[in-house]
Amino acid sequence: MKGVVFNLLEAVVRRDYGDDTWEALLEAANTDGAYSSLGNYPDEEMMKLVGAASSALKMPADDVVRWFGRNALPLLANKHPHFFAAHKSTRPFLLTLNDVIHSEVRKLYPGADVPVFSYDTSSSEVLLMHYKSPRKLCALAEGFIEATAAYYAEELSLDQPECMNRGDDKCVLRVSVKKARG
Amino acid sequence: MESLNDADIQLARLKKRLDREQRARAESEAIAEKALSELYTKKKEIELLQLITVAANEASTVDDAMRTALDGVCAHTRWPVGHVHLKDSAGVLVSTSLWHLDNSERYKTFRKATEAMTFVPSIGLPGRVLEERKPAWIVDVTKDDNFPRSKAAQDTGLRAGFAFPVLVGEEVAAVMEFFSDEPAEPDDAVLTIMAHVGSQLGRVIERRRAEDALKLASQHKSQFLANMSHELRTPLNAIIGITEMLQEDARDSDRGNEFEPLDRVVRAARHLLAVINDILDLSKIEAGKMDLHVSSFEIAPVVQDVVNTVGTLAAKNQNSLKLECPPDMGFMCADQTRIRQALLNLISNAAKFTENGTVTISVSRTIAETGEWVVISVSDTGIGLTAEQKGRLFQDFVQADASTTRRYGGTGLGLAISRRFCQMMGGDITVESEPGRGSTFTIRLPAQETQSQAPVLPKSSPPTLRSTDSQRAPLILVIDDDDAVRKVTTHFLTREGFAVTTASGGREGLRLARELQPAAITLDIMMPDLDGWTVLAAIKGDPATAGIPVVLMTIVDEKNRGYSLGAADYMVKPVDWSGLSGVLRSICKSAGRGVLVVDDDDAIRSGLRRALHEGGWQVAEAENGRVALARLAEAQPDVIVLDLMMPEMDGFELLDALRSNRAWREIPVLVLTAKDLTDDDRARLNGGIERILQKRDRQELLSEVLDVLDRCIERRRGESIAVP
DSSP: HHHHHHHHHHHHHHHHHHHHHHHHHHHHOOOOOOOOOTTTOOHEEEEEHHHHHHHHHOOOHHHHHHHHHHHHHHHHHHEEEEEHHSSSSHHHHHHTTTIHHHHHHHHHHHHHHHHOOOOOSSSSSEEEEOOOOOOOHHHHHHHHHHHHHHHHHHHEEEEEOOGGGOOOEEEEEEEEEEEEEO | HHHHHHHHHHHHHHHHHHHHHHHHHHHHHHHHHHHHHHHHHOOOOOOOHHHHHHHHHOSSHHHHOOOOOHHHHHHHHOSEEEEEEOOOOTTTEEEEEEESSSOOTTHHHHHHHHOOOOTTTSSSHHHHHHHSOOOOEOOGGGGGGOOOHHHHHHHHOOOOOEEEEEEETTTEEEEEEEESSSSSOOHHHHHHHHHHHHHHHHHHHHHHHHHHHHHHHHHHHHHHHHHHHHHHHHHHHHHHHHHHOOOOOOTTTTHHHHHHEEEEHHHHHHHHHHHHHHHHHHHHHHHTTOOOOOEEHHHHHHHHHHHHHHHHHHTTTTTTEEEEEETTTOOEEEEHHHHHHHHHHHHHHHTTTSSSEEEEEEEEEEEEEEEEEEEEEEOOOOSSOOOOHHHHHHSTTSSSSHHHHHHOOSSSSSSHHHHHHOOOOOOTEEEEEETTTTTEEEEESSSOSSOSOOOOOOOOOOOOOOOOOTTTTOEEEOOOOOOHHHHHHHHHHTTTEEEEESSSSSHHHHHHHHHHOOSSEEEEEEOOSOHHHHHHHHHHHTTTTTTTTTEEEEEEHHHHHHTTTTTEEEEEEEEEEEEEEHHHHHHHHGGGGGEEEOOOOHHHHHHHHHHHHTTTEEEESSSSSHHHHHHHHHHOOOOEEEEOOSSSOOOOHHHHHHHHOOTTTTSSSSESSSSSSOHHHHHHHHHSSEEEEEOSSHHHHHHHHHHHHHHHHHHHHHHHHOOO
16 A cells, blocks of 8 residues: 555544554554655555554544545645546546546556546436455545545435445445535 | 653654654655666667667668667667577578677677577577577576587676567567676566567568568569560561561552552551550659650751641541741750650640641740740640549540540550650640530640759760771671561661671671671660670670671660660661661761662763762762773672663673673663663563663652662672571
8 A cells, every 4th residue: 555545644643633643553553654655555554553543543443444534535635636626526526536536646656556446327316436446445435435525515425335345246335416505 | 750751752752753754755765766767767768769660760771770779779788799690591590790799809709609600499599589489588698508609608708698589470580689798687678678679670671571572573563564565566566567568569569459458457556566655655654764865956847847747637537737836936955756745646636536627736935933934735626525534634544535445546645654754854734625615735844954864875976887898788787586577677678778697696696797797787685695785785895896886776765775885876666767777878878889870861870870879879970881891890889770872882782791791790780771672672681681761750760760779789689698
């Protein structure tokens, strides 16, 4: 996993829970903690940190990951605003993940192992995103999608009719949004 | 204490964090440096590929491209030695002279060892690549079991080596190998890039092979055309020549009814010849082998001449020809023959497609920014052309429509050829037309030749005639492998008063030229044993024959080559006989045939003298028999023209004197008399004479004399000189 993801995690933990919490998580996870955004680090280190946070915050691991995604996305939007400014709504933005966002990620972070989503756009209301990855980080995707809807000030309805964590061979993220009232 | 302790803990955490940040930074820098280094390598690889690609596209030869690749790969790898092996037709790799050597002295031994070897599949580094069709790498060639040159490598200090195939499709066409001074582990990046280099170079070879095949095909095509033209024209020439002989015989023996069908044969054959010539002209233009013979000439007479030639054709369709050409049109610089050809084509087309109309030829000069132009337009009031027909008009092999060929004849090539000629001279032919109203074709040519064409060699002046036996008709040696050509040429030349001997091949011709020392030689170019160019060069190279003028008589139109090799003149078959005899006569003029005119009438003698001179005869005169005997003693003529009624010694007496002299007995005598001969007279003459002509109309008489003289010379030559 790319060092940049660890950097993001560090940033949101420090911001919301303080420097000591991050130090405590590093100790608890027994990791080195020196992450360069360009470097590659074992996925297990991320899993250990998530596990440590789950214990420390008394939160299920998936919720930690979802929380991480929800809070990391604004940082990314801040750093790369043009990807978001190009759209006015969640759905068209999500549809650019493979071809635009992730292809840019690969340019900046050679070797980045980003997931490839497949889309079912047969309904104009409901977008189905198929996610398949050995990391099973569908919760991170959920967090990102939630934050994206918030970014565009839209009401989101999101669930997973299928999920690898429940034994399915893939995760299906069912997304529909509508403009928030007022 | 507590707070101090807290501060310590705080400090320790910060230190730890700083330490972590520093390590992360160092890691970032290492990653960035590695990325930069990879970027640099990629850039170098791209530069190498670019170099190879440019070389592959622009190098004029495969060797050049290979050499560039050798230098490029050595620069890229910083390896000192590179070499190319080419696969030969037996499938074995053979060393080439293509090397990159940083130090040729140092690697001399290795080079020598390499060049002494060939590699079959799987033997040695090149053989392995040949067998496996993919790059191979040897960490240290001096320790490799399959490296026959390991001793030479050891001696010159070469260690690592790699090689890759130059692939044309699936086939290994060549193998490139490189060596380093140090052992080296395989470098996948290098091998990957070398695979690209190999396929780029393969494309160069592929392209070259295709070009070679194309060139060969084109050469075959040219050769085929040359052969075919020879094959086609040779029998046609025979048909035309022999038919003309038959025509003459028919005319002479009053079998007039045979003349017309023979005339049709000649006309059909000439038409066929014209078609063949058109096709050959076009293929020559297309092959870029058509030469222009540019000279300065006066425009008006040339146009007038062409118009005169077409007059009868125009009259056939009840057309009137109108020429608008100011007499002061002046000169232009171009190929006169080709302009005549183009103009003839336009005018005869106009006459062909117009009935009861007018064909107007107008000539003018215009000044444009591009210089001075000569504009010749041919307008008719004929059937005209539709827009669609106009579009197809100048295409090769296309007439206005297919039915035209059947209705009006022609090859449909004339216009295309004419236009190409004009374009070659920097001009063009254009057309304006309205169906039913007529057409105007316009030739536009620069007054001064603009494009530089192939240089026209100055025609060397005919060498002066060698001294030959002046008593005899000039001997012409005819060298031609074609029996029919020899016969026809002999026929016409003897009729024109030349003695002819023939040779059926180059070797025989050279021998006869040396032995007989002919006054002139006519020489064919395409002969099986020695071709005419070789024979011409041999004639001109031998002091014994160098002075004999040679007239090339051939269907190969390469005048410049002929003149540059020393030919006196050049005639393209079918030979225009009067042209040939004119040429030969001018070459042989100092040794014309001798005729003795014996007549007491001054007017008759001077008339005959002038006519005979023009006919190439050397004329001696005598006013009576006695003077004639004196002349005979001085020089023996080839023929005698004799009046019967003369003072002092008349014709009958002179004839008696001739018959009693062995040397004079055989001289043909043509009796020319105003006397109505009695039976007695005839008995006295008793067959010892050629022909008796009555003195009547002067002009008729003169031409008859010439004709008879030609004939008797011809017969005499036929008897006295064997035709091999």
